[in-house]
Amino acid sequence: MTKYRSHLKLGALLLGLLLAAGCGAMLLMGVGGAGAIGTYKWMEGTMEKDYPRPMQEVWNASLAACKDMKLKTSSEQYGALEARIEAVAPPDTNVKIQLVARPNNITTLKVRFGLMGNVDYSAYFHRRVLQHLGIPPT
Numbered sequence: 047m048t049k050y051r052s053h054l055k056l057g058a059l060l061l062g063l064l065l066a067a068g069c070g071a072m073l074l075m076g077v078g079g080a081g082a083i084g085t086y087k088w089m090e091g092t093m094e095k096d097y098p099r100p101m102q103e104v105w106n107a108s109l110a111a112c113k114d115m116k117l118k119t120s121s122e123q124y125g126a127l128e129a130r131i132e133a134v135a136p137p138d139t140n141v142k143i144q145l146v147a148r149p150n151n152i153t154t155l156k157v158r159f160g161l162m163g164n165v166d167y168s169a170y171f172h173r174r175v176l177q178h179l180g181i182p183p184t
Contacts, residue, residue, distance in 0.1 A: 091163025111174035
């Protein structure tokens with residue numbers, strides 16, 4: 047029994063050192079990151095979300111969301127790995143939309159309303175895209 051406890055203590059000590067060094071935390075983040083495809087990220091005024099769909103489907107859903115929100119597109123650039131839409135929201139707010147193709151048919155969509163970003167409009171845009179893709183909101 048004493049030998050079992052010493053092994054348990056040694057294992058706990060090694061795990062603690064691994065987590066303190068950061069390697070274990072990175073490993074745990076990698077495991078949890080696979081389930082995070084449905085979350086939003088808010089960075090520097092831009093809201094981004096990963097969609098489990100190919101680039102073309104997310105592109106079409108983004109254009110439909112622009113139409114839903116009455117955004118006037120001023121520029122559209124579509125590529126197999128990256129795409130951009132620039133639009134104007136009434137009355138005079140610039141909107142920048144970027145799509146990035148990821149492995150395994152995942153597309154990252156980033157949207158920014160205005161210079162500083164608008165979390166409400168960005169979230170609404172993503173909800174419109176979700177609806178056009180037939181994905182329930184998260």
